[in-house]
Amino acid sequence: MDNILTRRSIRKFIDKPVSDEDIESILRAAMASPSAGNLQPWEFLVINDREILDKVPELHPYAKMALESPVAILVCCDTRKKVREGFWIQDCSAASQNILLAAHALGLGAVWCGIYPNEERTKVFQELLKMPSEVYPVNIIPIGYPAEEKEPSDRYEEERIHFNKW
Numbered sequence: 001m002d003n004i005l006t007r008r009s010i011r012k013f014i015d016k017p018v019s020d021e022d023i024e025s026i027l028r029a030a031m032a033s034p035s036a037g038n039l040q041p042w043e044f045l046v047i048n049d050r051e052i053l054d055k056v057p058e059l060h061p062y063a064k065m066a067l068e069s070p071v072a073i074l075v076c077c078d079t080r081k082k083v084r085e086g087f088w089i090q091d092c093s094a095a096s097q098n099i100l101l102a103a104h105a106l107g108l109g110a111v112w113c114g115i116y117p118n119e120e121r122t123k124v125f126q127e128l129l130k131m132p133s134e135v136y137p138v139n140i141i142p143i144g145y146p147a148e149e150k151e152p153s154d155r156y157e158e159e160r161i162h163f164n165k166w
């Protein structure tokens, strides 16, 4: 509960690399996510090449933090594989949330930057990362050691909860 309730989007990072072990742990958490029919339609593209990271803000106006983050994970769905039509976005979103929570648990910061279903953003990321057109980038998640501290945000609203009928 503490990890879930204290996670915030981190958009400023210090100049310190993230270890390969931590990236593997984060991806292990991502792949532990639930998915429709347990089809696990996700793929993960790890970007740790500075030149590529520096190009991200040119393609995504709200992902400028990639200029500072030592690594980013692009969560994708390969629709050439068996996927549940219409459900894969939920599957990849579950994996994305696990990435954020795992990063936070490891003392790292991360932020989910949405790509799909914005058609233009989808296309430019596919081009930059040489992805086949059937592989959809769902979001890009810059990850690094936080250079900002954020208070937990209590968003609990009892009025949003409905029992048995609307």
Ligand SMILES: Cc1cc2nc3c(=O)[nH]c(=O)nc-3n(C[C@H](O)[C@H](O)[C@H](O)COP(=O)(O)O)c2cc1C
Pocket: 007, 008, 009, 010, 011, 062, 063, 111, 112, 113, 114, 153
């Ligand atoms: C689908 C989705 C798309 C998002 N896209 C962006 C984005 O492009 N850039 C960004 O800085 N944050 C993005 N966010 C992060 C939200 O702005 C953030 O989660 C929200 O403001 C709540 O803040 P918190 O994560 O600190 O709790 C996105 C989050 C989601 C779930």
